[in-house]
Amino acid sequence: MIQPDYTRTEIDLRTAVTGWRLWVRLGWQDVKRRYRRTAIGPFWSTLSLGIFMLTLGILWSRLWKQDIRGYLPFLCAGMLPWVLMSSIVTEACSVFTGNESIIKSMWFSFTVLSCVVVWRNLIVLGHNAVIFLVIAVICLVPVTANTFLVIPGLLLFCLNALWITILLGMVCSRYRDVAPLVTSILQIAMFVTPIFWAPAQLGAGRVNAVLVDFNPIYHFIDMIRSPLLGNAPTLWTYEAVMMFTVFGWLGTLALFSRFARRIAFWI
Amino acid sequence: MATSSIELRDVTVEFPIYGSQKSFRSELKQAAGGIIRRDGSQRRRVSVRALDQINLRLEHGDRLGLVGHNGSGKSTLLRVMAGVYTPTLGEVRIDGSVSPLFNIAPGMDPDDTGYENIVTCGLLLGMTLAEIARKALEIAEFCELGNFLALPVRTYSTGMTLRLGFAIATAIDPEILLLDEGLGAGDVRFAEKAKARVDALIERSSILVLASHADALIKSLCNKVLILDSGKIVRFGPAVETIDAFRAESDEAPTAKPGLHVASG
Numbered sequence: 467m468i469q470p471d472y473t474r475t476e477i478d479l480r481t482a483v484t485g486w487r488l489w490v491r492l493g494w495q496d497v498k499r500r501y502r503r504t505a506i507g508p509f510w511s512t513l514s515l516g517i518f519m520l521t522l523g524i525l526w527s528r529l530w531k532q533d534i535r536g537y538l539p540f541l542c543a544g545m546l547p548w549v550l551m552s553s554i555v556t557e558a559c560s561v562f563t564g565n566e567s568i569i570k571s572m573w574f575s576f577t578v579l580s581c582v583v584v585w586r587n588l589i590v591l592g593h594n595a596v597i598f599l600v601i602a603v604i605c606l607v608p609v610t611a612n613t614f615l616v617i618p619g620l621l622l623f624c625l626n627a628l629w630i631t632i633l634l635g636m637v638c639s640r641y642r643d644v645a646p647l648v649t650s651i652l653q654i655a656m657f658v659t660p661i662f663w664a665p666a667q668l669g670a671g672r673v674n675a676v677l678v679d680f681n682p683i684y685h686f687i688d689m690i691r692s693p694l695l696g697n698a699p700t701l702w703t704y705e706a707v708m709m710f711t712v713f714g715w716l717g718t719l720a721l722f723s724r725f726a727r728r729i730a731f732w733i
Numbered sequence: 734m735a736t737s738s739i740e741l742r743d744v745t746v747e748f749p750i751y752g753s754q755k756s757f758r759s760e761l762k763q764a765a766g767g768i769i770r771r772d773g774s775q776r777r778r779v780s781v782r783a784l785d786q787i788n789l790r791l792e793h794g795d796r797l798g799l800v801g802h803n804g805s806g807k808s809t810l811l812r813v814m815a816g817v818y819t820p821t822l823g824e825v826r827i828d829g830s831v832s833p834l835f836n837i838a839p840g841m842d843p844d845d846t847g848y849e850n851i852v853t854c855g856l857l858l859g860m861t862l863a864e865i866a867r868k869a870l871e872i873a874e875f876c877e878l879g880n881f882l883a884l885p886v887r888t889y890s891t892g893m894t895l896r897l898g899f900a901i902a903t904a905i906d907p908e909i910l911l912l913d914e915g916l917g918a919g920d921v922r923f924a925e926k927a928k929a930r931v932d933a934l935i936e937r938s939s940i941l942v943l944a945s946h947a948d949a950l951i952k953s954l955c956n957k958v959l960i961l962d963s964g965k966i967v968r969f970g971p972a973v974e975t976i977d978a979f980r981a982e983s984d985e986a987p988t989a990k991p992g993l994h995v996a997s998g
Contacts, residue, residue, distance in 0.1 A: 488856045495853060499844045502885075568857065571839045573816030573831070640751075727819035730812075731749060 470723035481575035493585035561635035737829030744823035798951030801961035832907035837898030847882030876900035
């Protein structure tokens, strides 16, 4: 049985708190690099995301006979957290293997490297949010007290994104089969999770329970989507996310305390 | 600073070899219900023992040279001291902050400008922003890149990139300095300057551990030497005597030209 090393874990996490300047800078540099020699940089992905949502929004609102003014904001408010989540998860798989040169040349906080991934995707979210602002103005999405729930929602989102990044980074360093597995799961998850369609369209029943009530991805998305549309997420959504946060961090810390010192051998 | 020390007790490092034989699938099978092997013996994971029961103590003022063939464990030992590898067995105790310089400026990004890289690499090496601001001018002066520092590193020649990386890496104030040989720094004229700078860097440090193939370099910089072979300590003692005795005993000639200080490669 491998003995956990909690001191190492504590130092690793503390370095990320005291050394926030480092990951803030590394994240910014990553985004700035995407601007190099292009006129609009990361806005290219925003633009393609915008076109994607506009064309599909028009098509699907016809197919499902929904009002475009209601469907388009719904689609966009769900796509933003989805893109954030899926790109963090994808990049998490290579967070340690991709930083091999740093990890092998000095003691380095794995939490700092993970914070870089979460932070740079938040910056990209800031770019993508422009689409929602435009759509919200055109479609007259109401701003209510619930809208401000987006702030605690994002905080909870990031808190979870961090442990997921550390955990996936660790697992993918050891087992190289996991990264492609994650990619294919993400592809399916995008369609079976209520992002393009509303849970109500599914009707009640067992399928609904699996795809909605017990689907953590749904709760993470709705925690951001509902406030953006001026509604409050259900209490169950917050409860599910809280449980996910607590158990996720506990599990990650337990594994990290045992295996963090092995990561350098794995990559 | 005077309290810096390094202590290794029975340090053994084994590298697991992951490859064809062991993957997610086989681990899954094991986790899913324990396949009983016919011979009943445990299938051992293939591993390479890079360091074998190393005992060592270094104090303030010690300058240790690591000598040995390729693959004798010099780099692994340095990385254990740097905290990169945690020993499979044994204990490491280090007092004082460690500054490893194994390769030139890890984290240097070719798309960023020279100035941006000075800040990024400086932070990565553990400097504060104030410290970097204080040293930026000196780094810029030393690497002689002038206006090029405002251009992306991608536009530099290999030698220029090396000079920048070298200037940043050697700007630190180390307590425990770990140096791997081949901290190269461009053309011959620059090598003279680089040598002086490395000497000053070593002068500032409390403990130095230097891995090198050049006997003369170790004799001139170190007071102690550790000779490694296949991960085991062969000899340990005062630099000049130990190396001479060892070389006299083994028939082979010294492996590198004497006087070669900052070799590239």
